Amino acid sequence: MNILIIAPSWVGDMMMSHSLYQALKTQYPDCQIDVLAPNWSKPLLDRMPEVRKSLTMPIGHGAFNLRERYRIGKSLRNQYDMAIVLPNSLKSAFIPFFAKIAVRRGWKGESRYFFLNDLRANKNDYPMMVQRYVALAYEKGAIPAADKLPIPTPYLTVQxxxxxxxxxxxxxxxxxxxxxxxxxxxxxxxxxxxxxxxxxxxxxxxxxxxxxxxxxxxxxxxxxxxxxxxxxxxxxxxxxxxxxxxxxxxxxxxxxxxxxxxxxxxxxxxxxxxxxxxxxxxxxxxxxxxxxxxxxxxxxxxxxxxxxxxxxxxxxxxxxxxxxxxxxxxxxxxxxxxxxxxxxxxxx
Missing domain, CATH: 3.40.50.2000 (Glycogen Phosphorylase B;)
Structure with missing residues (x-):
């Protein structure tokens, strides 16, 4: 299984997303994880062994740029079985939709009903951001409660x-x-x-x-x-x-x-x-x-x-x-x- 992650735009959030990548490797041992993220984050993603490759997101934080999002999505067609969208914005869900990825998973937010087809609505059951990220590694209906959800510790490899x-x-x-x-x-x-x-x-x-x-x-x-x-x-x-x-x-x-x-x-x-x-x-x-x-x-x-x-x-x-x-x-x-x-x- 090939999985595309639409990553967050901030350093702390990017570090917490590493818990998700580790959890995905547990849930889907043979999966390959690629992360679409701002270019500055590449030094962090390169130190996360679970990530196959980082893809540069050329659109700046907050920019809409629908034409460019369509171009990126089209370039990613026929490569991924699942996409997981970590930001809560509507625009962050466009690229997996344009890429025609079969499973598009994320939390409810900003009227994304049409663009995400594996939508999770119980965000408040997971009070920590890292819990919300890790919960997206699980199939709907099989997510442990917050107090029983294993949270892998983020780490960066250092030589x-x-x-x-x-x-x-x-x-x-x-x-x-x-x-x-x-x-x-x-x-x-x-x-x-x-x-x-x-x-x-x-x-x-x-x-x-x-x-x-x-x-x-x-x-x-x-x-x-x-x-x-x-x-x-x-x-x-x-x-x-x-x-x-x-x-x-x-x-x-x-x-x-x-x-x-x-x-x-x-x-x-x-x-x-x-x-x-x-x-x-x-x-x-x-x-x-x-x-x-x-x-x-x-x-x-x-x-x-x-x-x-x-x-x-x-x-x-x-x-x-x-x-x-x-x-x-x-x-x-x-x-x-x-x-x-x-x-x-x-x-x-």
Whole structure:
């Protein structure tokens, strides 16, 4: 059986989709899985052994472009027995329909009745996103209840030779930091400052860790470069050499390897949090307005700190500080994170 996956557009969701691919291999042992996804995700999909190949989705997130969707669908005809559509939008169901794939499976959403013929309507029975993904591996009527649904842990393969090669690329910075064991920080968040732990808290934690003999690696996209510099500039000048801002300097593939090389990670709720979990790093994840009940890091080495109750609060910028930080994250002190981190490190 050949299966086409219409993949999500965000890093964290892409990582959680790996649980589905593993579950499909259990349900259909001889299946071949191809994933239609944005080009940026190829470095992740190439590290998932269950995926035969990644197909580049040339249409940007949010773009309708019906003509191009028809062209892509037509090019995929007579290749697949099943399609599984992970995004909830109507437009995401067009390509499998145009490809005339016999079984087109997905959750009910945005009036997709005509385009999906294996439609699931009981989404609320599965409160976690990863549960919703994995449930799509099962035939209708044979899906275990949420509390009995096996959830394979997402993982990414890492070659030590690639890790060493990427370390060599940044050897000058690492040597300046005396090649100390590294704790990685992921201070960015795609959806705005309300999801970010304050830069001054990161800086204080960095100072505490540097004084214990660690170096700090700051990870993120080019958008997070300034956040990283805020952290570095908040450190005493004599300690800044031990805090290396890699945000915007690494490709995703390089970031995966350099995160795997870290002793532990401290992150906001972000895509890099899910990557940190997938490469099996001890991880402290700080949550504020977003809900760890819906998209937690999927790792037994992860500890979550959240001081408020309830589900998702839809806010991009908080009114509790000039920077837009949310009070629930301001209230998480560096000492709280340090305590959890030391507990994790003691188990290694």
């Amino acid at each position: 030590q030779s690639a890790v060493e090669k990427n370390k060599e690329k940044f050897s000058t910075q690492f040597e300046l930091a005396e090649n100390r064991p590294a704790i990685g920080f992921c201070p960015g968040a795609e959806f705005g400052p309300a999801k970010r732990w304050p830069h001054y808290h990161y800086a204080k934690l960095a100072e505490m860790l540097i004084e214990k003999g660690y170096s700090i690696r700051l990870f993120g996209s080019a958008k997070d470069t300034d956040a990283g510099e805020q952290i570095r500039s908040s450190l005493p000048e004599t300690l800044r050499r031990y805090c290396i801002n890699l945000a915007g300097q690494t490709q995703l593939n390089e970031a995966v390897d350099l995160i795997r090389d870290c002793t532990a990670m401290v992150t906001n709720d972000s895509g890099l949090m899910h990557i940190s979990a997938a490469v099996n790093r001890p991880l402290v994840a700080v949550y504020g307005p977003t809900s760890p009940q819906y998209t937690p890091p999927l790792s037994d080495k992860a500890v979550i700190i959240r001081l408020i109750e309830g589900g998702l609060i839809k806010i991009r910028k908080g009114s509790d500080s000039a920077e837009g930080y949310h009070q629930s994250l301001i209230d998480i002190t560096p000492a709280m994170v340090m305590e959890k981190l030391e507990t994790l490190l003691a188990k290694e």
